[in-house]
Amino acid sequence: MNFKQTVFLVAISGFLVTSCNNENEPTLPKGEYDKGILIANEGAFSGGTGTINFISNDYTTTEEKIYNKVNNENIGTILQSIGFNNDDAYLIANIGNKIAVANRFTMKKITEISGDLNNPRYMAFANGKGFVTNWGEGSDTTDDFIAVIDLTTNTISSKITVSEGPEHIIASGNFLYVSHKGGWGSGNTITVINASTNTIVKTVSVGDIPDELALDNRGNILVSCEGKAETSWNPTEVLGSLVKINGVTNEVISTINFASGFHPNSMVLNAGNIYLSTSSSVYKMDENATAVPTSKIITTPVYGISVNEDKIYVTDAKDYQTNGSLKIFDATTNLELKEFTVGLIPGKIYFN
Amino acid sequence: MNVKRFLIFFIIIAIASNSYSQRDSVVVNLDAFSLSISKVKNFSKGYSTILISDNLVTRNIRSLTDILKFNSFIYFKENGLGMVSSPSFRGTSASHTAVVWNGININSQLNGQVDFNAISANSYNNIAVRSGGGSVLFGSGAIGGSIHLDNLITFSKQERHKVLANYGSFNTKHISYDYLNSNVKSFVNIGITTNSSDNDFKYLNSSLINENGSYYNYNFDVNYGYKINEKHQLKLYSSSFFADRNLSRTLNAPSNDGYEDINSKNLVEWNFSISPKELITSRVSYIFEKFKFFDNNKNKSNFSDGMTKRKIAQIDYNNSISRKLKLNSILGFESVSASGSSFASNTRNILSGVLSLNHQLTKKMSYGIQFRKDFQNDFESPFLYSLGIEQKFSKKYTLSFNTSKNFRIPTFNDLYWQPGGNINLKPEASYQFEIGNTISFKNISFQLNGFYIKSSDLIQWIPSQSGFWSPTNTDKTKNLGIEISANYKKFFKNHFIEMNMNYSHTDAKDIETNKQLISVPKNRFNALVNYHYTNWSLFYQMLFNDDVQFLVDTIPAFQVSNIGLEYQLSILKNKPKIGFVINNIYNANYQNTLNRPMPGLNFQITTNINF
Numbered sequence: 001m002n003f004k005q006t007v008f009l010v011a012i013s014g015f016l017v018t019s020c021n022n023e024n025e026p027t028l029p030k031g032e033y034d035k036g037i038l039i040a041n042e043g044a045f046s047g048g049t050g051t052i053n054f055i056s057n058d059y060t061t062t063e064e065k066i067y068n069k070v071n072n073e074n075i076g077t078i079l080q081s082i083g084f085n086n087d088d089a090y091l092i093a094n095i096g097n098k099i100a101v102a103n104r105f106t107m108k109k110i111t112e113i114s115g116d117l118n119n120p121r122y123m124a125f126a127n128g129k130g131f132v133t134n135w136g137e138g139s140d141t142t143d144d145f146i147a148v149i150d151l152t153t154n155t156i157s158s159k160i161t162v163s164e165g166p167e168h169i170i171a172s173g174n175f176l177y178v179s180h181k182g183g184w185g186s187g188n189t190i191t192v193i194n195a196s197t198n199t200i201v202k203t204v205s206v207g208d209i210p211d212e213l214a215l216d217n218r219g220n221i222l223v224s225c226e227g228k229a230e231t232s233w234n235p236t237e238v239l240g241s242l243v244k245i246n247g248v249t250n251e252v253i254s255t256i257n258f259a260s261g262f263h264p265n266s267m268v269l270n271a272g273n274i275y276l277s278t279s280s281s282v283y284k285m286d287e288n289a290t291a292v293p294t295s296k297i298i299t300t301p302v303y304g305i306s307v308n309e310d311k312i313y314v315t316d317a318k319d320y321q322t323n324g325s326l327k328i329f330d331a332t333t334n335l336e337l338k339e340f341t342v343g344l345i346p347g348k349i350y351f352n
Numbered sequence: 353m354n355v356k357r358f359l360i361f362f363i364i365i366a367i368a369s370n371s372y373s374q375r376d377s378v379v380v381n382l383d384a385f386s387l388s389i390s391k392v393k394n395f396s397k398g399y400s401t402i403l404i405s406d407n408l409v410t411r412n413i414r415s416l417t418d419i420l421k422f423n424s425f426i427y428f429k430e431n432g433l434g435m436v437s438s439p440s441f442r443g444t445s446a447s448h449t450a451v452v453w454n455g456i457n458i459n460s461q462l463n464g465q466v467d468f469n470a471i472s473a474n475s476y477n478n479i480a481v482r483s484g485g486g487s488v489l490f491g492s493g494a495i496g497g498s499i500h501l502d503n504l505i506t507f508s509k510q511e512r513h514k515v516l517a518n519y520g521s522f523n524t525k526h527i528s529y530d531y532l533n534s535n536v537k538s539f540v541n542i543g544i545t546t547n548s549s550d551n552d553f554k555y556l557n558s559s560l561i562n563e564n565g566s567y568y569n570y571n572f573d574v575n576y577g578y579k580i581n582e583k584h585q586l587k588l589y590s591s592s593f594f595a596d597r598n599l600s601r602t603l604n605a606p607s608n609d610g611y612e613d614i615n616s617k618n619l620v621e622w623n624f625s626i627s628p629k630e631l632i633t634s635r636v637s638y639i640f641e642k643f644k645f646f647d648n649n650k651n652k653s654n655f656s657d658g659m660t661k662r663k664i665a666q667i668d669y670n671n672s673i674s675r676k677l678k679l680n681s682i683l684g685f686e687s688v689s690a691s692g693s694s695f696a697s698n699t700r701n702i703l704s705g706v707l708s709l710n711h712q713l714t715k716k717m718s719y720g721i722q723f724r725k726d727f728q729n730d731f732e733s734p735f736l737y738s739l740g741i742e743q744k745f746s747k748k749y750t751l752s753f754n755t756s757k758n759f760r761i762p763t764f765n766d767l768y769w770q771p772g773g774n775i776n777l778k779p780e781a782s783y784q785f786e787i788g789n790t791i792s793f794k795n796i797s798f799q800l801n802g803f804y805i806k807s808s809d810l811i812q813w814i815p816s817q818s819g820f821w822s823p824t825n826t827d828k829t830k831n832l833g834i835e836i837s838a839n840y841k842k843f844f845k846n847h848f849i850e851m852n853m854n855y856s857h858t859d860a861k862d863i864e865t866n867k868q869l870i871s872v873p874k875n876r877f878n879a880l881v882n883y884h885y886t887n888w889s890l891f892y893q894m895l896f897n898d899d900v901q902f903l904v905d906t907i908p909a910f911q912v913s914n915i916g917l918e919y920q921l922s923i924l925k926n927k928p929k930i931g932f933v934i935n936n937i938y939n940a941n942y943q944n945t946l947n948r949p950m951p952g953l954n955f956q957i958t959t960n961i962n963f
Contacts, residue, residue, distance in 0.1 A: 047605075048903070074603070093605070097606055137647040139655065140648065140654045320814075323904055
């Protein structure tokens with residue numbers, strides 16, 4: 001990976017887009033990468049490194065490998081996700097087994113957390129602490145844990161042992177919700193953790209392979225469960241589902257099954273709408289709807305989605321061997337506005 | 353292929369052979385006969401072969417990767433020193449180089465490849481690298497080329513012991529003992545080898561060291577021959593290998609993975625000389641391979657594994673119809689079963705028929721023609737052929753041409769891996785054309801080959817709709833290239849000098865996207881100079897490897913050189929040799945695969961005693 005060769009790319013077609021957000025706030029940018037989109041590219045599994053692309057909100061500035069360039073070092077193999085706490089970005093390298101802490105607007109590295117991590121996945125913040133899900137070794141079902149990070153020192157202060165395959169984690173007040181996707185196996189639970197005592201307060205049963213989590217306007221926790229597609233090695237389909245958990249009692253309020261063949265791989269909640277995606281389309285439903293969406297709003301290859309300020313962002317990992325792309329759609333008309341080439345296997349989209 | 357027509361053709365040839373056999377006096381000398389070597393020599397008209405001499409093996413004895421990367425055209429994707437190492441021959445992929453042990457194709461039934469760091473490097477009398485497609489003779493995967501590892505069983509009076517002991521940087525050790533005892537009636541050869549290394553070298557221009565890279569391996573060989581009488585010989589070959597490796601870190605990620613391999617190859621061969629011209633060889637072989645992968649080598653109770661067992665039976669009929677006409681036909685049956693953590697137990701049976709003919713048409717022109725057809729329960733196998741022609745224009749110049757259709761059958765992983773395996777795959781098909789020129793003078797010889805390989809239905813794992821990776825027959829590729837090798841030898845008084853060099857230029861592209869294939873160096877060059885004077889010998893070897901594309905990254909081109917000096921202590925009774933080797937003398941910072949640095953300057957002491 002020669003990041004010295006990285007060049008500044010200026011999108012020549014940027015002026016074609018007349019954005020209404022342009023002259024919004026006269027505040028000074030907090031860094032070179034303020035007021036823009038960050039795309040976390042996983043990078044190559046074998047020996048590779050994750051990278052981050054930056055695209056300014058007005059689309060005039062695009063830049064690749066921003067962290068690698070600013071710090072003259074690599075993020076590590078497989079940039080799984082980024083956790084944000086105030087101005088700090090926590091770059092989680094899954095195979096690299098480390099978290100680089102950097103300023104989200106300048107990308108300047110502050111410190112690095114490593115050592116006690118083991119296959120780290122996602123991070124949430126509560127009660128002044130960071131919580132990182134760790135799969136442990138893929139073949140070991142008993143070594144999974146949540147690493148508790150002391151945010152003042154950025155060191156691991158303790159570990160909470162949990163069941164197999166902790167994946168996504170979100171905070172709701174003083175509680176954390178962890179989906180157990182199940183490592184190489186398959187899970188069907190949500191663990192609720194008290195962020196003050198670092199203890200498990202409840203395990204909630206949901207559908208098979210619970211993945212993404214979101215908080216709705218009533219304080220309920222939404223869980224998208226992939227289910228299991230019918231294949232030659234799995235002859236019986238398990239339907240995907242959307243499960244709602246009461247954020248006070250931690251009881252399941254409702255479970256809506258998806259149609260046969262619909263197995264969501266990501267879910268985003270934005271402005272009262274739930275966006276769900278499969279590998280080829282995006283669906284939309286009201287967060288209080290009791291029926292699942294039947295018609296897609298966008299048909300495009302999907303690796304990751306995100307929604308922000310009336311725009312839908314979709315990444316395409318292409319063939320997983322060449323650079324992927326980011327497509328931006330208008331969330332009202334569902335029409336494509338713009339496409340950018342980004343890095344290898346672009347997984348996550350964040351907004352500065 | 354119509355089976356009936358195939359049999360009829362076979363019968364006709366056999367009848368023709370009888371009518372010829374009477375007036376010729378060519379005799380198969382059974383005592384020094386190795387069928388597998390003779391196949392590479394006699395039934396490979398138009399194909400070029402590099403023979404790896406004993407002293408090259410001794411010099412790079414750590415692994416077969418080291419031996420071949422400095423002495424052949426093959427590029428190795430070595431995942432760090434001593435780690436998993438797969439070949440790319442003529443720009444083809446890892447499962448397109450066949451490794452043939454005493455005539456038996458030993459590519460893994462699980463992934464179609466041979467890990468060249470998990471196979472003994474010094475168990476053979478003869479190592480040959482044959483460029484070009486050879487599926488007809490050597491089976492699935494012989495597309496870029498094939499590597500032949502042979503043991504010779506001869507019935508002549510000799511007894512010897514050979515001990516080799518090397519020690520080098522990073523606590524790297526090699527110890528081997530080889531014993532041979534033979535007479536006119538029987539032959540025994542036993543070999544024991546062990547290799548180990550801490551392999552904890554420093555990465556150049558980095559604060560990291562090669563953590564988790566240690567390995568050790570053992571190899572045990574037995575070769576036995578018994579001459580029942582002038583007509584019958586019984587031979588037994590057995591080679592067992594065990595390796596325990598930690599899989600080293602990369603520049604971007606630490607590792608605590610571990611890997612264990614066990615493989616055992618066993619072959620019983622019965623040579624029956626029906627007449628002075630006709631030889632029937634029957635063979636029964638049992639090959640076992642097993643691996644265990646540990647994602648935490650501190651906790652070896654958790655692992656994933658895979659295992660295959662192969663039983664092979666072959667009848668190989670050779671007829672030297674005349675001095676000019678040689679015929680070979682093979683009828684083979686193979687049953688393979690595989691099991692492992694990622695797939696259910698499965699078995700496949702393959703019946704194969706091969707017919708080869710070699711004909712010296714005129715004094716200067718000869719040709720070889722071969723056919724193969726496999727029948728198996730999983731899928732339809734294509735009819736394969738190979739044609740090679742050689743024309744000698746003068747004592748100094750020979751022109752050759754060959755064309756062949758080759759294949760690779762889907763592996764057990766491709767078919768049955770859970771999740772993702774695709775039972776509807778068909779074999780990969782590959783067509784090949786090659787022109788070769790051999791120019792020989794008294795002290796110097798040149799070989800120049802141009803090749804074109806067009807492959808279709810290449811099996812590629814791609815992400816499927818259901819989110820799993822699954823193999824399909826999608827890719828089409830074309831590989832175009834040249835290979836040049838030169839060899840120079842000269843004696844003068846007490847001096848002997850030898851120089852070898854190999855250069856290859858390969859242009860390998862995906863036909864649909866017109867993009868260069870990943871993991872293929874465009875230019876590759878290696879050279880060797882050997883110099884002997886009385887008891888001293890000196891060698892210098894170098895390798896240049898061009899830029900290699902890997903996904904969105906480029907592995908930079910590199911050049912690495914080794915130098916060694918050896919002295920034979922003639923005053924001592926057994927005349928032992930001691931030597932000193934400096935590897936990577938220019939301390940080059942290089943990588944064979946992305947972000948896996950190789951060691952800088954390092955040393956090795958070698959001792960070699962024969963008694």
